[in-house]
Amino acid sequence: MLSSNEWRTRTVEDGVVRCPSCNSLNVTMGACAVGAYTIYQKYVCEGCGYEFQAMFGLIGCVPGSNNEGNDT
Ligand SMILES: [Zn+2]
Numbered sequence: 428m429l430s431s432n433e434w435r436t437r438t439v440e441d442g443v444v445r446c447p448s449c450n451s452l453n454v455t456m457g458a459c460a461v462g463a464y465t466i467y468q469k470y471v472c473e474g475c476g477y478e479f480q481a482m483f484g485l486i487g488c489v490p491g492s493n494n495e496g497n498d499t
Pocket residue numbers: 446447448449450451472473474475476477
Protein backbone atom coordinates (compact mmCIF):
# COMPACT_ATOMS: atom_id res chain seq x y z
CA MET A 428 0.00 0.00 0.00
CA LEU A 429 1.43 3.35 -1.00
CA SER A 430 1.33 6.27 1.39
CA SER A 431 -0.46 9.41 0.28
CA ASN A 432 2.81 11.13 -0.59
CA GLU A 433 4.16 8.12 -2.46
CA TRP A 434 0.94 7.82 -4.41
CA ARG A 435 0.94 11.52 -5.28
CA THR A 436 4.55 11.46 -6.48
CA ARG A 437 3.91 8.41 -8.62
CA THR A 438 0.69 9.81 -10.07
CA VAL A 439 2.36 13.09 -11.05
CA GLU A 440 5.38 11.31 -12.54
CA ASP A 441 3.35 8.75 -14.47
CA GLY A 442 0.49 11.07 -15.42
CA VAL A 443 -2.00 8.31 -14.72
CA VAL A 444 -3.98 7.22 -11.69
CA ARG A 445 -3.09 3.85 -10.24
CA CYS A 446 -4.58 1.95 -7.36
CA PRO A 447 -2.47 2.66 -4.24
CA SER A 448 -3.15 -0.83 -3.01
CA CYS A 449 -2.40 -3.11 -5.98
CA ASN A 450 -0.90 -0.64 -8.49
CA SER A 451 -3.52 -1.48 -11.12
CA LEU A 452 -4.36 1.04 -13.84
CA ASN A 453 -7.89 -0.34 -13.96
CA VAL A 454 -9.52 2.25 -11.70
CA THR A 455 -12.96 3.78 -12.22
CA MET A 456 -13.75 7.39 -11.37
CA GLY A 457 -16.68 7.84 -9.01
CA ALA A 458 -18.36 10.85 -7.48
CA CYS A 459 -16.58 14.16 -7.13
CA ALA A 460 -17.05 16.24 -3.97
CA VAL A 461 -16.25 19.95 -4.17
CA GLY A 462 -15.27 21.81 -1.00
CA ALA A 463 -14.25 25.41 -0.45
CA TYR A 464 -10.61 24.84 -1.34
CA THR A 465 -10.44 21.17 -2.10
CA ILE A 466 -11.94 18.66 -4.49
CA TYR A 467 -12.18 14.97 -3.70
CA GLN A 468 -12.40 12.58 -6.60
CA LYS A 469 -13.43 9.07 -5.72
CA TYR A 470 -11.94 6.05 -7.42
CA VAL A 471 -12.66 2.36 -7.18
CA CYS A 472 -10.06 -0.19 -8.22
CA GLU A 473 -11.54 -2.83 -10.50
CA GLY A 474 -8.63 -5.10 -9.73
CA CYS A 475 -8.81 -5.43 -5.96
CA GLY A 476 -11.93 -3.47 -5.07
CA TYR A 477 -10.01 -0.89 -3.06
CA GLU A 478 -11.72 2.50 -2.81
CA PHE A 479 -9.77 5.72 -2.49
CA GLN A 480 -10.11 9.45 -3.07
CA ALA A 481 -7.72 11.80 -4.81
CA MET A 482 -7.60 15.17 -3.05
CA PHE A 483 -6.98 18.31 -5.12
CA GLY A 484 -6.16 21.65 -3.49
CA LEU A 485 -6.45 25.30 -4.47
CA ILE A 486 -3.20 26.48 -6.05
CA GLY A 487 -4.06 29.78 -7.76
CA CYS A 488 -6.15 31.37 -10.47
CA VAL A 489 -5.80 31.99 -14.18
CA PRO A 490 -7.74 34.42 -16.38
CA GLY A 491 -10.73 33.13 -18.26
CA SER A 492 -11.14 33.46 -22.02
CA ASN A 493 -13.71 36.25 -21.83
CA ASN A 494 -11.54 39.09 -20.54
CA GLU A 495 -10.52 41.00 -23.68
CA GLY A 496 -10.94 44.74 -23.35
CA ASN A 497 -11.16 44.53 -19.60
CA ASP A 498 -7.79 46.10 -18.92
CA THR A 499 -7.81 48.14 -15.76
ZN1 LIG B 1 -6.33 -2.27 -6.57
